[in-house]
Amino acid sequence: MTEAHRYTATEILAILSSRQLTDGQVVFAGVGIPLLAATLAQKLRCPGLTILFEGGVVGAFVEPGKLPPSTNDQRCTKRANMVLGSAEVLLLLQRGYVDIGFMGGAQIDRHGNLNSSFIGDPAKPKIRLPGSGGGNDISSLTNMIVAMKHEKRRFVEQVDFITSPGFIRGGKTRAESGLPAGGMFRVITELAVFGFDETSRSMTVLALNPSVTREEVQDNTGFELAFSPSATVTEPPTDHELATLRTIDPDRLFTA
Amino acid sequence: MSEQSTSSGGAAPKLASRDPGARPYGDLRADLLKRDRSLREKVMSLSDAASFVQDGMTVGIGGSTMSRTPMAMIWELMRQKKRHLSASRCIVSTDGDLLFGSDVADEIVTSWFAQGILWGLSKVMRHHVESGSKLYQEWSHMAVGMRFRAGAMGVPFMPTRAMLGSDIIGQRPEAKEIDCPFTGEKLLLVPALNPDVAIIHVQRCDPYGNAQIDGLQFMDVDLAMAANRVILTTERIVSNDQIRRRPDQTKIPFFCVDAVVEVPFGSAPHECFGVYEPMMKHMEAYVAQVNADPVAGMRDYLDRHVYGPKSWNEFLSLIGMDEIIEASRQGRSIYND
Numbered sequence: 001m002t003e004a005h006r007y008t009a010t011e012i013l014a015i016l017s018s019r020q021l022t023d024g025q026v027v028f029a030g031v032g033i034p035l036l037a038a039t040l041a042q043k044l045r046c047p048g049l050t051i052l053f054e055g056g057v058v059g060a061f062v063e064p065g066k067l068p069p070s071t072n073d074q075r076c077t078k079r080a081n082m083v084l085g086s087a088e089v090l091l092l093l094q095r096g097y098v099d100i101g102f103m104g105g106a107q108i109d110r111h112g113n114l115n116s117s118f119i120g121d122p123a124k125p126k127i128r129l130p131g132s133g134g135g136n137d138i139s140s141l142t143n144m145i146v147a148m149k150h151e152k153r154r155f156v157e158q159v160d161f162i163t164s165p166g167f168i169r170g171g172k173t174r175a176e177s178g179l180p181a182g183g184m185f186r187v188i189t190e191l192a193v194f195g196f197d198e199t200s201r202s203m204t205v206l207a208l209n210p211s212v213t214r215e216e217v218q219d220n221t222g223f224e225l226a227f228s229p230s231a232t233v234t235e236p237p238t239d240h241e242l243a244t245l246r247t248i249d250p251d252r253l254f255t256a
Numbered sequence: 257m258s259e260q261s262t263s264s265g266g267a268a269p270k271l272a273s274r275d276p277g278a279r280p281y282g283d284l285r286a287d288l289l290k291r292d293r294s295l296r297e298k299v300m301s302l303s304d305a306a307s308f309v310q311d312g313m314t315v316g317i318g319g320s321t322m323s324r325t326p327m328a329m330i331w332e333l334m335r336q337k338k339r340h341l342s343a344s345r346c347i348v349s350t351d352g353d354l355l356f357g358s359d360v361a362d363e364i365v366t367s368w369f370a371q372g373i374l375w376g377l378s379k380v381m382r383h384h385v386e387s388g389s390k391l392y393q394e395w396s397h398m399a400v401g402m403r404f405r406a407g408a409m410g411v412p413f414m415p416t417r418a419m420l421g422s423d424i425i426g427q428r429p430e431a432k433e434i435d436c437p438f439t440g441e442k443l444l445l446v447p448a449l450n451p452d453v454a455i456i457h458v459q460r461c462d463p464y465g466n467a468q469i470d471g472l473q474f475m476d477v478d479l480a481m482a483a484n485r486v487i488l489t490t491e492r493i494v495s496n497d498q499i500r501r502r503p504d505q506t507k508i509p510f511f512c513v514d515a516v517v518e519v520p521f522g523s524a525p526h527e528c529f530g531v532y533e534p535m536m537k538h539m540e541a542y543v544a545q546v547n548a549d550p551v552a553g554m555r556d557y558l559d560r561h562v563y564g565p566k567s568w569n570e571f572l573s574l575i576g577m578d579e580i581i582e583a584s585r586q587g588r589s590i591y592n593d
Binding site: 032073074078085091094125126135137141165173174177180 | 320321322323346347349366367368369370372373374377378381382385386388392394395396397398399401402404405416417418419420421422423424427433441442443444471472473474475476477478527529530533534536587590
């Protein structure tokens with residue numbers, strides 16, 4: 001596990017997430033790893049990446065070392081093209097101008113549904129979580145990348161509550177629910193990169209992270225995973241990726 | 257607004273939502289007609305402005321998360337021991353904690369409720385919501401925006417494509433799923449939200465209430481148009497001539513404003529774009545204290561920082577000169593190249 005000592009779990013999350021982005025895309029990013037990963041992509045490969053924040057920002061370039069504590073703070077507007085109202089920037093998702101939505105996650109299931117509202121029965125929750133924020137809007141209206149910690153209790157057969165819809169119950173159920181556009185594109189964890197099967201819409205391993213085994217991924221997942229026949233092993237983070245990420249978040253605000 | 261309902265069993269009172277949803281158009285127009293919308297000076301004290309907020313009212317809060325939160329006004333509402341408010345805001349931070357912890361609000365309508373992503377879950381929110389003593393009514397962020405938008409437009413709802421297929425819909429019987437009469441597609445109608453009072457903090461306005469907002473405006477323009485009363489707190493009161501030099505910066509017109517209060521650092525310890533960033537040491541100390549004990553920690557914070565100080569400026573002095581200067585330096589740096 002010499003690889004593991006070169007970077008933390010959150011660092012590999014940010015780096016692998018940034019690799020999923022393509023220059024020229026319009027990306028709606030949440031705070032934390034998504035913001036870091038999108039900013040990292042801008043620095044390394046995608047100078048033409050347009051970042052949107054729910055606070056109303058279009059075309060952000062976050063300053064290294066001055067990360068915003070949320071996506072509604074003035075730091076998000078630094079060198080942006082435009083500031084809008086928050087409803088207006090969210091409506092860009094509904095109109096279809098956003099290529100990728102990019103969020104963290106607390107609990108996810110086989111079909112990529114996310115729960116950030118309730119653990120336990122909503123009528124008498126064991127834990128009341130913070131809620132949707134823009135998460136439901138983003139996941140309802142565009143293609144999603146989710147970056148999250150890989151734990152068995154977070155990767156469950158069926159989430160307690162669908163806050164942000166993935167493919168609902170699989171198959172065509174997302175479109176039938178009134179969501180013809182978007183859906184889960186990738187899930188990135190410190191163990192693997194996942195996609196969703198075209199027909200069943202179940203989570204499928206596309207690539208294992210360096211020095212991670214299939215058993216390790218399955219053991220940390222609360223449902224039976226599919227493995228793509230062409231599953232590969234991800235290239236480890238390069239020194240350049242790690243160094244650049246650390247200049248963006250020198251205080252380890254989001255990469256502890 | 258309606259009376260708070262209580263269960264007949266004598267056990268813990270069962271809270272009922274006081275979010276009125278869409279109101280009849282005639283009522284909205286009649287309420288507007290009753291307001292004095294003349295061009296007149298509306299400058300008053302924080303405590304006088306708070307009299308627009310009465311127990312049981314619905315109150316819309318401007319800004320978002322830790323930005324341009326009307327904290328001085330919220331602080332005054334706590335000091336005046338307002339009760340049974342139903343508050344709405346696009347995203348709530350420590351303002352939500354304070355409204356629950358002080359017992360000023362027993363319902364918050366929002367899309368996200370924690371102190372900030374840096375600090376995980378709010379133990380204050382969890383304590384009050386999980387015990388059933390307070391209501392957190394969750395909508396998607398855009399849905400909150402569409403509710404204020406419908407309120408601002410004078411229509412009973414807005415259609416949206418968010419929330420469909422999610423379990424949030426099951427929690428929100430006020431939202432109605434329909435088949436679009438034009439295309440047959442599924443849509444969700446979210447009801448207008450016209451708060452009794454909106455409280456909004458801005459960088460500057462004139463004595464009539466023509467308000468200019470720098471940077472992120474969040475949902476404040478819709479909120480101001482939707483509400484039946486608007487209280488502005490402002491970093492600076494400037495002349496009407498100064499407003500007229502940059503009319504493109506004016507976001508809220510005087511005729512929907514009922515009170516203007518000049519409160520420098522009126523969003524502290526949150527941020528006000530271009531003036532100060534959040535006062536993070538104070539925020540961190542607050543979060544550590546209330547998350548360690550959401551009851552006693554909150555009581556202690558309220559005694560010391562809300563009920564104790566003689567004035568808003570005395571509260572600011574508790575935050576401390578060093579932190580206020582640092583927050584101001586960072587706040588103004590947004591204009592640096």
